[in-house]
Amino acid sequence: MVNFDYKQLLQKNINNKEKNVVNELYGSLLNGYINQDTIVTNDQFGPRLLNNQEGSSIWEQIKHELLTCENYTFAVAFITDSMVSNLKPIFKDLSRRGIKGRILTSTYLYFNQPAVFQELLKIPNIEVKIAEVDGFHQKGYIFQHQGYQTIIIGSANLTTNALMRNYEWSLRINSLDSGDIVDQVRSNVELEWKNASNLTNEWITSYSFTYKKNYKQSLQYQELDSENDTRIIKPNQMQKDALEQLRLLREKGKQRGLIISATGTGKTYLGAFDVKSTDPKKMLFLAHREQILEKSKESFSRIIGGKKTDYGLYTGNSRNKNAKYVFATVQTLSKSNHLSLFDRDEFDYILVDEVHHAGAETYQKIMNYFQPKFYLGMTATPDRNDDFNVFKLFNYNIAYEIRLPQALEEDMLCPFHYVGISDYTFKDNRVNEAIDSYNNEKGNHKNEQKIVEQLSSQERVKYILDQTRYYGYSGDVLHGLIFCSGVAESVSLAKELTRQGYPSKALSGNDSEVKRRSVVKNLEKGIIKYIVTVDIFNEGIDIPCINQVVFLRNTNSNIVYIQQLGRGLRKSKGKEYVEILDFIGNYKNNYIIPVALTDDSSYSKDNARATTSMEPTIGVSTIYFERVAKEKIFDSIRQAKFDSMRNLRTVYNEMKKRVGRVPLLQDFIKFNSIDPVILSNKEKNYANFLIKMGEQINISDYENKILSFLDVELLNGKRRHELILLDLLINNSEISMEKFDEALIKNHCLNNQEIIESVKRILSLSFYNENASPSRKDYGGKAIVEYNDKNNQYILNSEIQYSLKKNKDFRQLWIDGIRTGLSRSQRYDSDKLFTIGEKYTRKDVMRQSNNITNVTAQNIGGYYFNDKYGMIFVTYKKSMNISKSIQYEDRFLSDRILHYYSKNNRKLTSKEVQKFFTDKYRLLLFMKKSDADDNKDFYYLGTCSYIDSSARQENQDGKPIVSMNLRLDNRVNYHLYHLLTD
Structure with a gap:
């Protein structure tokens, strides 16, 4: 085995930044190529497999390298216009900063279209050449940084599918400029670059002739195949789900149903599939434009089939009333002399397109006249700025909703x-x-x-x-x-x-x-x-x-x-x-x-x-x-004031219009609306918010306080244990410990004595201090749930029991808060203390780390230790308005190494600093980007540990302070890392 003394390299005549790179590369070498369990100061330069699976996007990595490099070279055989389009804004920003790039590509298999080369010529500060070597099939991306290079090499061409969608294998490696791998890649690229042809308009003109000649036969075949396309159109998965919901709606005896579907997601085909499944004796399709009717008629014919005479228009220019499937303009059919030509029950099935227009008198006249077995309304935008309520028109029967992101993810729309x-x-x-x-x-x-x-x-x-x-x-x-x-x-x-x-x-x-x-x-x-x-x-x-x-x-x-x-x-x-x-x-x-x-x-x-x-x-x-x-x-x-009362009133009224009653907090989750926590916390609880909205809510002062406890402390669902217990106690005033344990197991909850004791403290209110905010008095001053040691039973306090029986307003709000909290809890890992990537306040952390009492933010500062955990809170971008003594720069050295500072006026020998160095405490890292908008939420980044020998005594504003490196057990998610550090 060759001995390598990297310290000799550090003694060479290189600057401090290059020395840091050498250190970091050495650590990455140990960790990536020798032993992954090796604890190193920095491993950001380690090898990384990119495969477009969860958290491993080739596109995101290339985008990151481009935005941080000094220059770049792509050597890729295949390039698509779609990916060039994605890169254009990045290339443009790089050009403004004087960052130059090179692209070496080919004409291999005539994959690259002439238009792609034409688009490449538009991009400033990029030199493009065409490799002359036969069978050029390279797929490499090289990024020059200060003193080192990053190379991404593998199976991915410069295409949308390869970089964003396909299951690829590309390896990201880093090396000093003097490294052998860099020399090998550089020599290979430079040789091909030297022999390659410059991309010019003249070259593109010449290539266009050759391209057409070689692709002529294939293009003719593709055009012929397209013209004679007789494939049967089948519903996609989302349409299948919608059709099933419509079937269930009719099975329940509902005569009206509403489909909400993003523009371009195939509402017309969906309607045609449903009409085909019900096989009505006669159908009416209503729209406000003849142009829509003509295209809809073609779509229905393609899905349902049958004779051409089965399909007819009823408009200002055509009056085919006897067709089985009638496509009519509202403007024509709403006229009395036309409407009277049809029997009231002439149509079994009526479909109203763009149904948000149905508040108009013309629509109302038609819909009030006919009595079909089923009305289907379809729209992309049911939430209108006018007073018309399309939800009420369809008896609040929302069969299915397809939102824009879903449709894009499912490839239903053009990207x-x-x-x-x-x-x-x-x-x-x-x-x-x-x-x-x-x-x-x-x-x-x-x-x-x-x-x-x-x-x-x-x-x-x-x-x-x-x-x-x-x-x-x-x-x-x-x-x-x-x-x-x-x-x-x-x-x-x-x-x-x-x-x-x-x-x-x-x-x-x-x-x-x-x-x-x-x-x-x-x-x-x-x-x-x-x-x-x-x-x-x-x-x-x-x-x-x-x-x-x-x-x-x-x-x-x-x-x-x-x-x-x-x-x-x-x-x-x-x-x-x-x-x-x-x-x-x-x-x-x-x-x-x-x-x-x-x-x-x-x-x-x-x-x-x-x-x-x-x-x-x-x-x-x-x-x-x-x-x-x-x-x-x-x-x-x-x-902007996202949670202004004006905005919240608008959201509330839209939901009230959608459900046809005073909305429950659960409704806002069901219909992907505002986070119910925002509504409830605006006025301490949802009952107060409803009163602010003008609703009649009858609750006592004590009921108001315990609703505040529920909505402020538990509604967020970050720990579901308390919610599960309260849910069990809704209809049973007493629940045994065994029943509670069974429910926790059923819900896959982390369950140990520490958590059980913490749940008791929360629901007995002993967790809350008398003089802090919120205090026990704020939540009614007495235990919400008591625990009987003798019988091992949880008992709901008698006053709440009475309210649940006698006050229907309180009962509904109490149950809604519990059930909403349980719904919201689905985003959190119930088998762990905290969920990586989710946000927590300091109070949440105190509760979920099973602390005996709620420690205030002032007493926590940057970290707090209890008997088992060290909870670290980092504000990555500190305000310039805070004291200079705490303006130290905690900073990431990589996506799993944090350079961290203790509180000020601390030394290496300080007792609390020594706690970082021992295995007695499990260190939990929470971080937020800044204090913008008085933000109190921290992202949980996971557990971490002190890196041996990394602690240093420093000075901050004349006071001692200790710096150290902490290593996360899990790398920070790519997007979250850059959100925090950008």
Whole structure:
């Protein structure tokens, strides 16, 4: 075995950062190649297998390496336009920072399309060459960092499937620049690079001829196969689930049902499948546009089959009332002279498309007239801004709901590539301020004409086109849709776009149906490049070919945002993705963007920040915010009041409309709405919140206090033990310890004497101090559950027993709080003290670590030790407003090594510092990014241990302090790590 003394290398003439890299690489070598149990100071440079399984995304790793490197080289055989599109915003940001890259690729098997090479030429600061070697089939990614290189090599080409979807094997390795592996890879790449051809427009022209020649026969076969496609369409899994729920609904005797399904998820096919399964004698399909009816008729015919004469239109232009399946416009059928031609029970099954319009008098007239066996309503947006209640119309029978993220994950929609771009900034800041005011006021402004002139000026439109050209679109022809703030702006923008070489037409609600159809056909044929509109394409218009959607206005509603985003999500031949370009100004509602993109209804600022910071993938859909645009969104999130009473009242009223009664907390979980904890904690408990909403709730002062205990302490579900016991005691005033133990086992709960004693302390209120907040008095002052040692029984206090029997309001709120807490607890690991990646307050930690009393935050500080656990609380980004003595920098050295500081005025010999060095205590690490918005929640990162000999005595603001390295037993999840450290 060769002896390697890495310390000799450290003595060479290298700077401190390079010495650190040598140290870290040495530790990684020991840990990754010799013994994984070796405890090292840092193992971030260790080998890592990337396979696109849980927490091991090749795409995420490549994205990270790109954003942190000094330069990069890709040597890949196959490249797709879709993946180049995903990388464009990253490459653009790297170019702004002066980071250069190289791509070495090939013409192997003629996989790479000419269009891909054309897109590569657009990217600044990247040099592209074509390898001349036969059979070039490399798949390597090389990133130069300061003093070392990261290499990702394996089976993954530069394609969406390989980097984001397929089960691949790619190995990430690191080496000093002087390492042999780096020399081998470098020599191989440089040799091929030297002999390769430069990518030029001339080369692409030449390759295009060769490409067509070699692919001509294959393309002819593909086109022939497509034209004669006779495959039977079958329901996907989500449609199967929806069909089963509709069947069960009818089995229960329900005569109306509602399907809520994201735009483009196949509502029409779903309706056709259900009609086929019920086989009605006669069916009516209602819609508000003839264009929808024609396409729906074709879809139904394809699913159900039968004679062409079975399908007929009943519109202003066609009157086929005798068909088995009648497709009618509301405008025509609602007229009395037409409606009277049909018997009231003529149709067994009536399907109402875009049913959120059903509040209109025309719809009501038709629906009140007919008496079918079953009414099916379908919509993507049931939550309306008007007073009409579509849920009530369908007797609150929601059969199934398909949300946007689900549909994307299930590949039901065309993936989107979203890029948030900072809008054009004029040199005159007064103009920018006027434009911001105009957009923030929904287009209403006294100087509207002047502002419209600026928004459609030559310089701004040129800026917009520069971005749209760079980011491009999927397919051979641009079919673009632009949303702006006002009608005058749309007309002016269309003229300037046309003048600059992009034929465009403006459409608004003022235009006739004939004109709309004509303009849409021109877009589909490629005669025009863009339709510029305000809000008329939010729904009901099906233009599958749209491959680029551009937002040039403020976002005022996540409902409208999703509707407009959905215009591009329909699948179409030759369209792999839709490019979404969002030009972001200084708008107060920018916080809606991350909320809408992920269809997140939780009203969580943390979630909005995480989406903006981490830019998650949804299926293979990607999100990227350019730096300035990201800052504008963060600023909007900071200023927004997610839990304002105004917002909560809106959410509450929407839920009340949905369920047709005073909502339970369980309803908000069932329908993926706001986190019920936010509602209940707004006014200490849900009863108080309901009173604030104007509901009549009758509870005593004591009942109010114990409801506050339930909602504040247990509703979050972070430990389900107390909830299980209270649930057992709802209808039984006494429960034996054996019964409780059985319930804990049934629910797979961690169960030992320490936890049982902790549960007793919580429910007896002895955990809560008299002088702290919350105190025992805040929760009624006496035990909620008593424990009888003699009989080994838990006993619910007599006053609560009485209230459960005599006060129906209290009983409902008590049971709802318990059941909601149990539902919410499903996200937590019941067989562990804490769940890695979930959030906890210091009080949660005191309770769940079985502490005897609730220790206040002031007494905990950065860490707290009880008899068994050391609980460490880290705020990663400390406020500049705090004392200098505690502004030390706890920091990650890798995704499992934390450089940590003790409290100030501590020495190596201090008793509490010595506790870190012993095996007596199990160290639990909790971390939050910052104290923004008075955030009290910490992410649990898992157990950790002190790394031997890493402690150092230091000085902070004139006082002693101890630094040390802690090693986590589990690596921090990629997204969480970067969320905390970004």
